[in-house]
Amino acid sequence: MPELPEVETVRRGLQPAMEGARIDRVETRRADLRFPFQPDFSARLTGRLVTGLGRRAKYLMADLSSGDVLLMHLGMSGSFRVVTAAGQATPGEFHYPRGEDRAHDHVLFEMSNGARIVFNDPRRFGYMKIIARAGLDNEPLLKGLGPEPLGNAFDALMLTKATAGKATSLKAALLDQRVVAGLGNIYVCEALFRAHVSPKRKAATLADKKGEPTERATRLVAAIHDVLNQAIAAGGSSLRDHRQTSGELGYFQHAFQVYDREGEKCPTPGCTGTVKRFVQNGRSTFWCPSCQK
DNA sequence: CCGCGGGCCTGAGAGC
């Protein structure tokens, strides 16, 4: 499900429930998600204060008073919801909020502020892992990640260098988290469309003969910035699974110009093309062959 | 090292 804007939306929703609160109780309702939970998973969380909730690429990162960091990834179908539901739970008896139980609720956090935070993930491509903050730089899950697309390090020059010599398509390069971290299939399609750049173009062609960024590269970076910022402002995109932690849907899906719009007229003013779909590296690409070059 | 295809899971929707 979630790309950077959805993860950022989830982070903002979880922040008030987590930051500054203590984790009083953790319940894992099965032995694994994508990977088995660490044997000491609950013990390392229980009683710890959450001092901050950040995001790196598509990872949520909760800083704990113990010096650990809880990494959380939503995979394709993961979501969190925050249940405050005063009076619904029976203190000291069954902690899980009655009537709030849903299929695929895998992890529950009970916070000292009364919030109950539930992680739900039907497909279980999501996962959680606790690591020591001191070991963050060596964490394999984070080690190879490229720059944040909304951070200062990501610009046309950087992207041009990162794609230099790449024989693969621009679409595949932008999906490669080592090049830039946080984009997924939807926002890559949308950014390429907005920049009028073809997903089939060789990644290395962002550079001119001297290796400098082309105007196309500049346009592409601007389009990535714009589409991500607009999607975050809209609370992300809700296709199947994504919800804000409040349960509200994001609404950026209504602003898609090409994603899942095969057969529709190209929305570029003056373009008479039609939105097409084809499969690239096993994923659907949506684009307008007429105005994306 | 690089790029690609398969696999991990469940559920929704289309077509018969």
Next chain:
DNA sequence: TGCTCTCAGGCCCGCG
């Protein structure tokens, strides 16, 4: 109604 097939917002792994 119900079966089967395809596809889905991610990412790791093994192969050539």
